[in-house]
């Protein structure tokens with residue numbers, strides 16, 4: 001595996017980079033963005049993985065969230081993957097909430113998706129194996145994301161709590177097995193057995209979790225997808241039934257957009273820094 005660099009821009013004393021590589025888990029070429037803070041010029045730094053939402057690529061967060069200034073101050077690299085496998089040979093659907101741009105961070109088991117849609121393995125296994133070899137990164141990492149990506153971040157951290165120092169999410173899809181977005185994606189990617197869906201359902205996972213990394217969730221109360229698609233209350237109930245201490249906050253007046261993310265990304269980065277450097 002080799003990363004081919006496509007772009008580089010100086011940013012807050014660090015470097016905003018864009019790479020292309022062939023992803024073995026996905027059997028296709030992928031692009032990803034990485035922010036390396038100034039500290040990475042002389043030492044290895046820990047990483048925050050960011051998982052984006054429906055319709056996004058690696059560009060949305062890079063351009064709109066305004067995370068790099070604080071990442072530069074704290075010395076945290078930002079790893080920003082795409083949201084699905086891509087390419088003409090990769091299965092797709094005309095709808096925005098299925099197929100390319102809507103990988104849901106699962107390993108698909110159903111045709112025609114199974115050949116490429118293995119985003120769970122790509123994020124949890126392939127990128128953490130290749131990136132610290134190619135870039136000045138330690139093995140220490142945390143994870144965050146938005147909406148579909150918030151779902152992905154919570155699921156990865158709940159399934160592999162030892163792999164992530166901390167997890168946070170903006171407007172996550174908290175109970176995909178019970179909302180339209182999730183049911184559509186999971187029935188296509190995973191088939192009709194709901195027990196299989198629950199392996200990718202943050203509320204189901206949290207309800208039975210015995211080990212939970214430090215967790216912060218922000219949800220805007222004017223979010224156009226709340227509560228129907230996001231089902232934040234299910235995550236609150238799950239936390240109560242497992243006894244896990246998670247910080248789930250409602251932010252008054254905020255919607256689902258990147259304006260919301262950019263308003264609170266500094267708090268999320270400072271939250272992660274507490275655990276990435278402990």
Ligand SMILES: N[C@@H](CCC(=O)N[C@@H](CS)C(=O)NCC(=O)O)C(=O)O
Nearest residue numbers: 053054055056060096147148257258
């Ligand atoms: N296009 C869809 C929603 C897509 C959407 O809101 N995507 C969110 C994540 S769920 C996003 O981050 N969009 C990209 C952006 O705002 O830059 C709709 O209109 O219902």
